[in-house]
Amino acid sequence: MNRFTIKRLIPVLLLGTVYAGYVIYPLTETLRESVNIGGAFSVANYVDILRPGNSANFEALWNSVLVSILSVLFSGILGTFLAFVLTQFTFPFQGLLSRLAVVPIALPPLVGVIAFLFAFGESGIIPRIVQEVSGLSGSVIALEGFSAIVAVHTYSFYVYFYLFVSTSLRQLEAAQLEAAQTLGSTALRTLRVIVLPELKPALLGAAILTFMASMASFSAPLLFGGDMRFMTLQIYNAKLNGELDVAASHSIVLTAVSIFFYIVLKIVTPRGSGVRRSKGTGRSGLVSLSAPVRRMLIACCVALLALELLPIAIIILISFAKEGSWTWQILPAAYTPENYQKLFADPYVFDPIINSSLMSLVAVAACILVGVGISYVLVKGSLRRFRDIGDVAATLSFAIPGTVIAISLILAFNTPGIFTAQNVLVGTFWILPLAYFIRMFPFVVRSTSASLDQLDDSLIEAGESFGAGSFRRFRKIVLPGILPGIIAGALLVIITAIGEFVSSVLLYTYSNRPISVEILAQMRTYNFGAAAAYSVFLLMLVMLLSVLAGYIGKEGKTHPSSVNI
Template sequence: MNTAKKKLNIWLVLALAILALFLIFVVYPIGLILYKSILMEDGTISFSYFTKFFSKKFYWSTLVNSFKVTIASTLVSAVLGLIMAYLLRSIKIKGSKYLNILIVISYLSPPFIGAYAWVQLLGRNGVITRILNSVFNAKLGGIYGFAGIVLVFSLQSFPLVYMYVSGALKNLDNSLNEAAESLGCSTVQRVWKVIVPLITPTLLASSLLVFMRVFSDFGTPMLIGEGYKTFPVLLYSQFMGEVSTDAHYAAALCVIVIVITLVLFFLQKYIGNRLTYSMSALKPMEPQKVTGIRNVLAHGFVYLVVLAAILPQLTVITTSFLETRGASYTGQFTLQNYKNIIMPKNISTITNTYLFGLAAIILVVILGVLISYLTVRKRSFLTSILDTLTMFPYIIPGSVLGISFLYAFNKKPLLLSGTAIIVIISLCIRRMPYTIRSSTAIIGQISPSVEEAAISLGSTEVKTFVKITVPMMMAGVLSGAIMSWITLISELSSSIILYTSKTQTLTVAIYTEVIRSNFGNAAAYSTVLTITSVLSLLLFFKVSGSEDISV
C-alpha cells in the first residue's frame, strides 16, 4: 500500500510541479496583460484603450493591412506548397532529394532575412533592379510595400505547407487516384476532386500555422513595408519605440492579437474535425516517370520555385564575402565581415545563440517527454488541465509572449528581465507545444503492455519509464529536438523584446545590423545561422534515418 502511494505521489508531484511552472510562466504573464489592457493610469478599470484602437483609422487600418498581407501570403503559400508536394510525390524529379533539403533550408531562416536579401536583389539599388532598369530603361521602385511583403512571406512560408501536405500524400492510398483516372478524370480533376478533399484537414492545419506566423511577424514589414504599416509593427512601436510608447495600450493590442489567434485556432480545429478522413495507404503514391511537355513543365516549375525560395540564402552567403562601404557593396572580396563578428565584443552573440538554444532544448525535451507521458499514461483531471495549458504558447505570438514576460518579471521576487534566464525560458515555452505533440504521438505508438510486462517482472513504474519507455522514445524525441533547435536559433519575435547587450542572439544581431545598414556584418551573421541550420538538418537526417521531412 505504501509503495502504491509512493508511485502515485511521484507522478502527482511531477504533474503539480509542471502545472505550477506553466501557471507562473504562461498563465500569470498572459493574465497580467489582460489586466493591464483595461487598467487606466489612475488605477480605474476601463475599455478606453480598445475604444482608442477601433475609433482611429491610423490604428485599425494596420489590422486591416495585416489581414490583407496574411491572407494573400497564406493563399499563395498553400497553393505553392500543394503543387510542389504533389509534383515531387507523383513525378520523378531529378535531384528531388536535394531539392527537398533546399526547400526545408529556405524555411529555416527567419522571414526578415529573406526580406533583407530581397532588398539586395530587388531594392531600389538592388542587383536585379539595376539590370532591369538598364535593359528596359525604366525606374522601378523596388520590392517595398504590400507586394514585396507578400512575396517574401510566400516564398518563406510555402515550405511549411509543403512538409505537411507531403506527409499527408505519403499516407494517401493511390488506388483512389487510379480509380478516378480509370473513370476518365484528368490530372487536374483528380487533384481537385480526390486528393484535395482528402488532405484538406492537413492543408488547413498548415495554412493556419502559416497564417499565425505571418500575422505575428514584424521584421519583414518593418524592413520593406515603408508606408504599408502592419499590426505587429504598431504593437512593437507602442511597446519598444523611441517615442510615444504606451505600455497599457500595447497590452490592449496584445489582447486583440490573442483573441484573433484563439478564434483562428478553434475555427481550424472545428473545420479540421468536420473534414477529417481516415486513410490507410495500402498502395502509397510513388513518383512516376513522365515524358514530353509535362516532364519539362514539372521540372521547370519545381526548379524555378526552389531557386526563388533559396535565392535569399545564396545572396546572403555571397554578400558576406563582399566589402561594404556604408550600405553599399564595393564588389571586392574580403573576410573583414567575419573578422568583425568574431571580435571579442561580438563573438558573445554567436555563443549566446548556441548556449541559450542548448539550454532551452534540454528543458524542452525533459519537460516535453514528462508532460506527454503524464497526459497519455496518467490521464486525470489534473493532466487534462496541464495538456490544455501547454497548448497556450502554440497560439500566442512570440512578441506577445515577450511583452508579457517583461510585464510579469521586471520586479522582485521574480526579477528576470535583462537576464539570460528569461530568454531561455521564453525560447523553451515557445517550442514546448511542438515537442509535446510529437512526443505524445511517439508514446501513442508504444504499447502499454511493454511497460506492464516490465512491472510484472518486478520493475518499479519510475524505473520502467526511465529504462524502457524513454529509450524507446529517444530516436523520435532526438529528431524532434533537432528540428526544435533549428527553429529556436531562428527565433526573433520574443528575443528582440527580451534581449539586452549581454543576451543578444544571432537573429537579434542580424536585425539590428540591417537596421543600422551594416549589411556586411548582417550577411556574415546570417551565414553563420544558415550553416548551423544546414548542419543541424543533416544531423536530423542521420538520426531519423529519413531522406525527407514531412509532418
C-alpha cells in the first residue's frame, strides 16, 4: 500500500470508527441485551411482543400500529386536500397560507403536543367553550386517549403529505392535462388516469414517513395516552422500572420496523428524478370547478389553517396567565408578564435554557465535523462508488426512533469502553449531546451532499491541475461552495436539538436537564403558565432560527425528515 492510498483511507477509517462506535455498536448492545434474560440467552421478550394475545407488550405493538395506520389515513386526507386547494386555485394571501401550512412541522415536539392539549384536551379551552355555550359536558368533544393521539399526529404529520403532494402537483405538466383534454378525457378521468399515478410516489413516500413518525411518536402517547400502552411508552416505562431487557427488545422491534420502512422509502422515492420543462405559455387548472364549489373549498382550507394556528394562539395566551388564576374559567382570569420575567430572572428557571444551548452547540460541532466528512467522502471522495448505499447508511439514524437511541446509548455506555476512552457516559453531561449528535448529523450529511452535488468536479480537478494539495483544495475550492449547505444543515441541527425531548427525557440528569424536560416538569406540577411561557420562548427561538435557515440555504427544506414528536 503506498502513501497515497493510506492518506485517502485515513478519513474513511476515522469516520467509519465514529459510525461503528456510536451508531452500530449501541444497537448491537441493545440486541444483545434484548435476548439476555437473567444472564441466559432467551427470545422470550420477542415472543411476548409478537405473539397475539393479551400480553401488555403485544397490546403496545398493536396500539402503535393501529394509531400509525389511522394517522397515515387522516394526515393523508388533510395534507392532500390542502395541497390541492393551495396549488390549484388562485386566491388572495395564497403565499402566506402555503407557508402557514408547514408550521406544525417546525413546532418543537413537546410544544406542539402541549399546545394541542391546552386547546382540545380534557380541560382544554375549546371543550370549556362548548360546555359553556351548549350546556353539554365539554368532554363530548374533548380529545383524549386514542383519538387525541391520532389528532395530534394528523396535526403534525399532514405536512409530509402537503409538501410531497404539492411538489408533485407543481411539477405536473400542464401540457399533459391539455393533451388529455384534446383526447376527449373528462376531468374525472384525467384525475384518475393521469394525475393520481403521477402522485403515487409522493403519496407513498409521505405515507411511509408518517407511519414511521407515528410509530416513533412519544410525546403524544405520554401526554394523551392515559393507561393505554404504546411501544415507545412501554420502552420508557420499562427503563424507569429497570427492566432493560424489555426496553431493549421493544427497541429492536421498533427499529426493525422503522429501518424496513426507511429502506422501502429510499426505494420508492428515487433521488433526482428527471425535471421536465415546458413552455411558459398557459397553465390550465387540474379540474375546472364551478365558482361556488371553488369558494367553498378555499373557505374550508382557510378555516383548517386557522384551526391549526389556534393551539399556538392559546399557548401564547396561557403563557401570560397569572399563576393560580385559571381553574374553572373558560379563559385564565388574570394576566401577567411574570412567567416571562421569571424565565430570565430566576436562575433555577434559566438553567435549562443554558443547558439546552450548550448541549446543542456541542452537538452541532460534532455534526458538522462528522457530517461534512461523510458527505465529502461519499459524494466526491474515495467512497463515491458506494454513494447510494452510503447515503442510506449515513442517514440511517433518521429511521431510528429517539427513544431507541436513548436506550441503546444507556446499554452501550453504562460501562467503560473503548469508544468512550474508558469512561461511563450514562449520568454525565456528555450523553445528551451524543444522543443529539447521533440523531441529527444526517441533517448535515444531506444538506452538504446537496451542495456538493452542485459543485462541478472539474473545479476540483482544476485545483489539482494547479498543484493545490488536498487540504488547500478543500479549503479554497470546495468549502466556499458548500458553506451555505453546511450552515443550513447546522441550523437545522440546532433547531431540532434545542427542543429535543424524546431522547433527553430518558438520558437527562438534574444538572443538565434541557428545556423540554423542564416544560414537562412544570406541566406535572400544574404550573401551566410557566410551562406555556417556556414553550413560547422555545417556539420563538426555533421560528427565528428557521427563518435564518431559510435565508441561508434552501437545501435542507425540500425534503422534510422524520423527526419524532
